[in-house]
Amino acid sequence: MGEEARLATVLNVNDDAANRYLVNRILEMSGYHVLEAATGMAALLMAEEHRPDVIVLDVKLPDISGYEVCARLRSNAATAAIAVMHTSATFVTPDKKVQGLEGGADAYLTQPYEPSELIATVRSLLRLRHAEQQARLRTDQLIEMDRRKDEFLAMLAHELRNPLAAIMTAIGILERKAPSDTKEARMHGIIQRQTHHLARLVDDLLDVSRITRGKVELRQEPVSLTATFQQVLAILRPRVESRGLKLEVHLPRAPLWLEGDATRLEQVFTNLVDNAAKYTDEGSVTVELFQEGVDGTAQAVLRVKDTGIGISPEKLPAMFELFAQADTSLERSRGGLGIGLTLVRTLVRMHGGTVEATSGGPGQGSEFVVRLPLLPADRAPLSTGANLLDARRARRILLVEDNSDARQSMRDLLELWGHQVAVAPDGVRGVALALEHAPDLALVDIGLPGMDGFQVARTLRERVGQGLRLVALSGYGDPESYQQALKAGFDVHLTKPVRPADLDRVLSNL
Structure with a gap:
């Protein structure tokens, strides 16, 4: 028994x-x-x-x-x-x-x-029930482990983004001054490229968790693919050319408009071009953006072609799967997390598009083709509008940030742009300065000690009103944090590290 x-x-x-x-x-x-x-x-x-x-x-x-x-x-x-x-x-x-x-x-x-048949059947059912209980227990444990993993990744991204924010802002300040010699210029370029690369890895690491949970969301608005891709190329060109590669770009003169998330589309373009450069030792990376079809069925086509190591036929079908990589050698000289192409496929599909990869085989290079539906002509904006960077004017800005390096570097950058800047290391002093100096705009870190950024926003909305523009700065870039920031009273949510160009664009637009 x-x-x-x-x-x-x-x-x-x-x-x-x-x-x-x-x-x-x-x-x-x-x-x-x-x-x-x-x-x-x-x-x-x-x-x-x-x-x-x-x-x-x-x-x-x-x-x-x-x-x-x-x-x-x-x-x-x-x-x-x-x-x-x-x-x-x-x-x-x-x-x-x-x-x-x-x-x-x-x-x-x-x-x-027979009694023995009854008892044997009962025992069989008990074994089955025990196995099911163990499976449910294991499932519950896996769910809890997955939840803790997501919390850890979110915290890790937050902690990494704080120092990255200070470094990226400092880079923006260094770029204002011409380097004294070629070696210094080269060092500036290395710091800039590697910081942007590290920031993208942090984003990809967090995004893989969102993808597996179906938590990736789009903030949709009319987006000019031409303008968006030009911004990406401004960052990627030095990175590609620093590898000794030729970057050939063919963009349309007219804007190609679609309904989408500009930040996520930048992520798609960046991953594809970066991926092409990473797997190309010599030769070129060719990028082409054009329109196919007519109004009603028109779509944008992005081709990214390289002369790199290529993809073997057996690996080609799995290139967009999570953690799949063309370079599986022990030295891992190509780097990366094996996440980028999975993100590309997910984000392209969320925009109603398709992506496919082709290659002639090892040593024959690769080509990735993205197709995205364009807005009908009657829904596309009439023009791209004025250059927002030219619309800059001096503002009274309050910066509330507890990280001393990030606070100082951002203050220096804002003052270089001609703004009057008051700073506070915590929420309580931030509210007091806002009431005293009546700033036009407040940049508020969410993770403040004591009185957090959400409480600061709610307090300022109650005591100052809607005239003050509020921008949230956060190491958390998930949709929940974005929605929580808007509910608290913020006008804009920026994820650290904030690129100087993005910050300037937001300030000008506000």
């Missing part, structure tokens, strides 16, 4: 008293704790109250059938996991057995049966 027999409880449901007694004795002699019921309704009540491990359920009952009892057990969350064994002396045809098993029963015995 095993441990499971001494601990297991069996509910025996049968309206025939003699039959019920006989089954009770067989089960009790095998070491099981036995409960009994004579009707279907009584069985349902006892099942919910006592939660037996197994129910031996006769099909023919005086009130409701065993089929109905089983269906109700399965529909009740409290009893759905209980193992059910149908028994019957009359409903013994194959179609009746199929009906019982299809209706949720785990086993079906035809009476009369």
Whole structure:
């Protein structure tokens, strides 16, 4: 007699008293704790109250059938996991057995049966139930581990973005002054490229968690693909050319408008061009953006072609899968996390587009083609508008940031742009300075000690009103943080590290 027999409880449901007694004795002699019921309704009540491990359920009952009892057990969350064994002396045809098993029963015995057959079936159901319990427990553990992993990644991204924000802002200041010699210029370029690369890795690392949970969201608005791609190329060109590669670019003169998320589209373009450069040792990377089709079916086509290491036929179908990489050598000289192309496919699909990869094989280079639906002509903006960077004017700005390096570097950058800047290291002093100096705009870090950025925003909205423009600075870039910032009263949410060009664009637009 095993441990499971001494601990297991069996509910025996049968309206025939003699039959019920006989089954009770067989089960009790095998070491099981036995409960009994004579009707279907009584069985349902006892099942919910006592939660037996197994129910031996006769099909023919005086009130409701065993089929109905089983269906109700399965529909009740409290009893759905209980193992059910149908028994019957009359409903013994194959179609009746199929009906019982299809209706949720785990086993079906035809009476009369041998005691050993009954006990063997009960033990089998107990083993099955134990395995299911272990699987559910493991699933719950995995869900909890996944939740903790997501929290860790979010915290890691936040902690990494704070120092990156200070470095990136300092780079913006260094760029204002011409380097004294070629070596200094080269060092500036290295710092800039590697900081942008590190920032993108942090974003990709966090995005993979969002993708697996289906948490990636788009902030959609009319976007000019031509202008967006020009901004990306301004950053990527030095990075590509520093590898000794030639970057050939063919962009349309007219803007190509679509409904989308500019930041996410930049991420798509950056990953594709960066990927092409990373896997190309010599030669060129060619980028082409153009329109295909006519109004109503028009789409933008982006081609990114390289002369790099190529992709073998067996790896090509899996290139967009998570953690798939063309370079699987031990030295991992190409770097990367194997996340970028998965992000590309996910974001392109979310924009209603497609992406495909082709290659002639190893050493033959690769080509990635993205197709995105364009806005009809009657919905496209008439023009791209004036250059926002030219719209800059001096503002009174309050900066609330607890990281001293980030606070100082951003203050220096804003003052270089001609703004008057007051700074505060915490929320309480930030609110006091806002009430004292009446700034045009406040840049507020979310993760402040004591009074956090959300509380600062709500307080300023109550005491200053809607005239003050509020910009949230946060190491958390998930959609929940964005929505929470808007609810708290912020006008804009910027994820650290904030590129100087993006900050300037936001200030000018506000």
